[in-house]
Amino acid sequence: xxxxxxxxxxxxxxxxxxxxxxxxxxxxxxxxxxxxxxxxxxxxxxxxxxxxxxxxxxxxxxxxxxxxxxxxxxxxxxxxxxxxxxxxxxxxxxxxxxxxxxxxxxxxxxxxxxxxxxxxxxxxxxxxxxxxxxxxxxxxxxxxxxxxxxxxxxxxxxxxxxxxxxxxxxxxxxxxxxxxxxxxxxxxxxxxxxxxxxxxxxxxxxxxxxxxxxxxxxxxxxxxxxxxxxxxxxxxxxxxxxxxxxxxxxxx
Amino acid sequence: xxxxxxxxxxxxxxxxxxxxxxxxxxxxxxxxxxxxxxxxxxxxxxxxxxxxxxxxxxxxxxxxxxxxxxxxxxxxxxxxxxxxxxxxxxxxxxxxxxxxxxxxxxxxxxxxxxxxxxxxxxxxxxxxxxxxxxxxxxxxxxxxxxxxxxxxxxxxxxxxxxxxxxxxxxxxxxxxxxxxxxxxxxxxxxxxxxxxxxxxxxxxxxxxxxxxxxxxxxxxxxxxxxxxxxxxxxxxxxxxxxxxxxxxxxxxxxxxxxxxxxxxxxxxxxxxxxxxxxxxxxxxxxxxxxxxxxxxxxxx
Ligand SMILES: Cc1cc2nc3c(=O)[nH]c(=O)nc-3n(C[C@H](O)[C@H](O)[C@H](O)COP(=O)(O)OP(=O)(O)OC[C@H]3O[C@@H](n4cnc5c(N)ncnc54)[C@H](O)[C@@H]3O)c2cc1C
Ligand SMILES: Cc1cc2nc3c(=O)[nH]c(=O)nc-3n(C[C@H](O)[C@H](O)[C@H](O)COP(=O)(O)O)c2cc1C
Ligand code: FES
Numbered sequence: 401x402x403x404x405x406x407x408x409x410x411x412x413x414x415x416x417x418x419x420x421x422x423x424x425x426x427x428x429x430x431x432x433x434x435x436x437x438x439x440x441x442x443x444x445x446x447x448x449x450x451x452x453x454x455x456x457x458x459x460x461x462x463x464x465x466x467x468x469x470x471x472x473x474x475x476x477x478x479x480x481x482x483x484x485x486x487x488x489x490x491x492x493x494x495x496x497x498x499x500x501x502x503x504x505x506x507x508x509x510x511x512x513x514x515x516x517x518x519x520x521x522x523x524x525x526x527x528x529x530x531x532x533x534x535x536x537x538x539x540x541x542x543x544x545x546x547x548x549x550x551x552x553x554x555x556x557x558x559x560x561x562x563x564x565x566x567x568x569x570x571x572x573x574x575x576x577x578x579x580x581x582x583x584x585x586x587x588x589x590x591x592x593x594x595x596x597x598x599x600x601x602x603x604x605x606x607x608x609x610x611x612x613x614x615x616x617x618x619x620x621x622x623x624x625x626x627x628x629x630x631x632x633x634x635x636x637x638x639x640x641x642x643x644x645x646x647x648x649x650x651x652x
Numbered sequence: 653x654x655x656x657x658x659x660x661x662x663x664x665x666x667x668x669x670x671x672x673x674x675x676x677x678x679x680x681x682x683x684x685x686x687x688x689x690x691x692x693x694x695x696x697x698x699x700x701x702x703x704x705x706x707x708x709x710x711x712x713x714x715x716x717x718x719x720x721x722x723x724x725x726x727x728x729x730x731x732x733x734x735x736x737x738x739x740x741x742x743x744x745x746x747x748x749x750x751x752x753x754x755x756x757x758x759x760x761x762x763x764x765x766x767x768x769x770x771x772x773x774x775x776x777x778x779x780x781x782x783x784x785x786x787x788x789x790x791x792x793x794x795x796x797x798x799x800x801x802x803x804x805x806x807x808x809x810x811x812x813x814x815x816x817x818x819x820x821x822x823x824x825x826x827x828x829x830x831x832x833x834x835x836x837x838x839x840x841x842x843x844x845x846x847x848x849x850x851x852x853x854x855x856x857x858x859x860x861x862x863x864x865x866x867x868x869x870x871x872x873x874x875x876x877x878x879x880x881x882x883x884x885x886x887x888x889x890x891x892x893x894x895x896x897x898x899x900x901x902x903x904x905x906x907x908x909x910x911x912x913x914x915x916x917x918x919x920x921x922x923x924x925x926x927x928x929x930x931x932x933x934x935x936x937x938x939x940x941x942x943x944x945x946x947x948x949x950x951x952x
Contacts, residue, residue, distance in 0.1 A: 615721070618682065621918060623723060625709060
């Protein structure tokens with residue numbers, strides 16, 4: 401892990417307010433686990449702290465993140481031109497824990513696809529992928545995952561199943577072999593909540609990637625905690641003990 | 653090469669740069685980037701008698717010129733710190749300053765009693781920004797008489813040099829420092845964060861209430877360091893908004909014997925090693941053989 405200089409080689413608008421940012425790093429990032437993230441320096445004086453983004457893809461000295469414009473930092477980011485330089489600190493966090501064998505089910509909503517993209521890549525078609533977004537346009541966010549035949553839902557019903565991704569998963573849950581099944585999820589808090597409700601009876605093993613406001617990303621400040629069911633130490637750092645948590649151990 | 657080493661409470665520190673309490677985890681977290689042995693001394697996260705869970709989220713918020721935190725002093729407690737983490741500093745021979753707090757005077761006293769002298773413990777640093785639950789939650793550091801009493805009583809139970817870390821939210825900080833001095837304090841750390849709030853204009857409520865740190869604090873902390881180091885004859889450690897080596901040098905010139913870097917580490921995790929190198933270069937370029945040559949030179 402290190403703080404590495406990166407030159408922006410691509411910063412493309414995919415659809416509406418979603419972008420793909422590719423950087424050439426001054427040195428390789430080292431081994432990256434799916435679910436890990438970076439703290440990106442926004443090269444603007446008005447933006448004080450760094451911003452956490454999942455590692456969408458990383459090979460040697462090329463790092464890609466996918467982001468959605470939501471506020472000051474990401475708005476500035478979307479205007480950055482090619483060849484500008486910035487810094488990325490990473491890889492950070494624990495990442496998903498993968499067992500050798502198993503029946504992997506991946507559930508993502510909206511920009512949550514960015515958090516599981518490299519996991520899907522690593523599992524190379526051996527996972528069932530469920531993706532939910534608001535409408536047909538955003539289906540473009542599945543990008544190169546499209547050829548893995550993901551099951552897709554849209555809120556407005558303009559593409560695939562009409563409804564949210566958890567409702568779509570519910571429809572297929574019975575047909576998914578229960579043997580050794582494990583769910584990996586990333587998406588809005590409400591998606592994680594309804595996912596928990598859906599699988600609560602069977603307590604299917606499930607790892608979720610959560611978002612918390614961060615200052616350091618390194619475990620230094622204790623600002624990014626997630627409440628857990630551990631009574632002795634209820635607050636765990638999303639940047640260090642997370643951002644991937646066992647669904648059954650955190651409070652949602 | 654300019655000599656950065658200095659003596660603090662009779663012990664030698666390799667340089668005047670420390671982390672500010674609560675901004676470098678338990679010390680190990682920064683290992684992948686640089687090691688705590690680079691520091692003049694490591695300042696612990698605020699420790700209490702018993703483990704403390706801290707506040708619900710949101711705990712951090714960005715402001716244009718700094719950040720607001722409401723960590724709520726989450727920590728594993730003094731006992732676990734010494735069992736689980738102190739051996740790490742012992743192995744690295746890194747001096748430490750133990751920052752501690754309580755919600756009653758008795759808790760401060762019990763904390764200080766618990767910490768046994770050790771050659772690597774340079775000082776105890778009492779965080780006086782904590783709310784006093786017996787006084788309706790007003791912080792200990794607000795009244796000169798409260799400060800006098802608590803310093804007096806804590807001094808009685810420990811042989812380790814005692815630093816008081818003051819809050820800026822007071823009428824006259826020199827008066828507070830004077831009260832601590834009269835009660836026998838060995839040194840002062842200036843300053844802690846400034847109480848602040850953020851309003852969420854969309855939700856029309858208070859988004860976070862906490863302590864403001866970062867660049868905005870610097871001129872305020874500099875004034876406190878300048879005035880207090882001039883009038884009160886104990887070592888002063890300066891902290892607040894130090895982002896680079898020139899900020900650090902300003903504090904040293906204002907009269908601080910050592911400085912602490914907090915929020916800047918979140919912006920650039922290499923800030924501390926860069927400041928150490930920057931100060932050393934500054935001494936060379938300006939022909940000062942030792943760090944002591946610039947301490948307090950802005951007193952006039
Ligand atoms: C581990 C992790 C991975 C993430 N991965 C991605 C990703 O791959 N793609 C993506 O688009 N977004 C991701 N996010 C969310 C992303 O960090 C925020 O959208 C971003 O920080 C917003 O910055 P802003 O300046 O535009 O928003 P502002 O609201 O102006 O930011 C103000 C402050 O709030 C924080 N903040 C605001 N929203 C969030 C949020 N949802 N989560 C955490 N902090 C927030 C910011 O970091 C900043 O400190 C991730 C968050 C975490 C914690
Ligand atoms: C996240 C965070 C946690 C902190 N925790 C403590 C603490 O436990 N005890 C304490 O005395 N001060 C604490 N502080 C205050 C700092 O030690 C320091 O006094 C203050 O942040 C000003 O310095 P800075 O502007 O360099 O950050 C904390 C500050 C931050 C930002
Ligand atoms: S962001 Fe600082 S501890 Fe996680």
